[in-house]
Amino acid sequence: MIKNKTWNRKKIVTIFFACIIIFLILGGRLVYLMVFQSDYYTKEAQELHERERSIKAARGRILDANGTVIADNKTVCTISVIHNQIKEPDRIVEVLSKELELSEEYVRKRVEKYSSIERIKSNVEKKKGDAIRAYNLEGVKVDEDYKRYYPYGSLASKVLGFTGGDNQGIIGLEVKYEEYLKGQEGTILTVTDARGVEIDEAGEERVEPIAGNDLYISLDMNIQSYATQLAKQVMETKQAERVSILVMNPQNGEMMAMADVPEFDLNSPYELPEEIETDGLAEEKKQELLNQMWRNGCINDTYEPGSTFKIITAAAGLEAGVVTTKDQFSCPGFIMVEDRRIRCHKTTGHGAEDFIQATMNSCNRVFVKSENVLRFQCLLAVSTNPVKDCQKELTEPPSRHLRCT
């Protein structure tokens, strides 16, 4: 009997200590979770209960040399639905499909989809967005957003470039200066309960977006407009496929105009010209045609400088005093250099002309004729592109710099 009692007591003591140990372990775990891991779990819980919607940042504008805005933002709306908050799904389907001109089937699929937030349509005109907001439908969110807008349409299209669905630059300056133009998106945080329903009293927390920087460029839209008109005229009269005009400020090399016709409409950059048959065209082929249409020949193609280089020859020749504007020349339509007969572009010859007239005529003979000019071109060649033979000659006395090979 006594033995049995002792045994029982032993059992009670063992269980008692076991319980204490278990409580200690649990208590320790609790302290660990509540004190040491508190930050982590608070964050997890917050993420579970907060619903995040992004607020688009206004993209920086692009302004021309006169401060005229040539790439701007238009306020548009993004319409979304939050499944858990929807009370009248049929009415929402009816209103949204009517207002947004979407099929009921399409809207219903999104309204009935179980997700935290479902986008129905973006880039909706602000007027439409306001109209939808006025219905006061529970579970329908109308968020304001920005869309790129180009007030000049197709002017300087290949230079400016355009943006895609997420307002990111696709080509041209829009992509080149993306980093500066894009800004920083903001967020709207709303607190929800376990079922995902927003808690009204909790309110929303907003992190405001930061607008992008404006980009000021040297292009002058007036000059650009004249250059484009001229290029179009030339394209028509010469039946050319493409005509490019570059206008540069001679004082500092700034580009004042860069036209490359045919241009395209920046406000609908994915529309190919009407004359191109797009029906039944493979997606790849279509993309290729678009790339061709967007391509800026002024910076992507090479072109031999040819006569344009005469400006440099003339300017350098005048500055060095090897030729004056009054020097007289005579052009029979060609010039012999060693054993080569170099034609003037006017094969019948420009006849008697002074240096100014020769420059106006872009006369080949005058620009290669005098030994002075020739010598001068040699010097120039050395300064811009070191040619071995010229350098060798240059180490000798100046009077012997007669010809560059």
Ligand SMILES: [Zn+2]
């Ligand atoms: Zn000539």
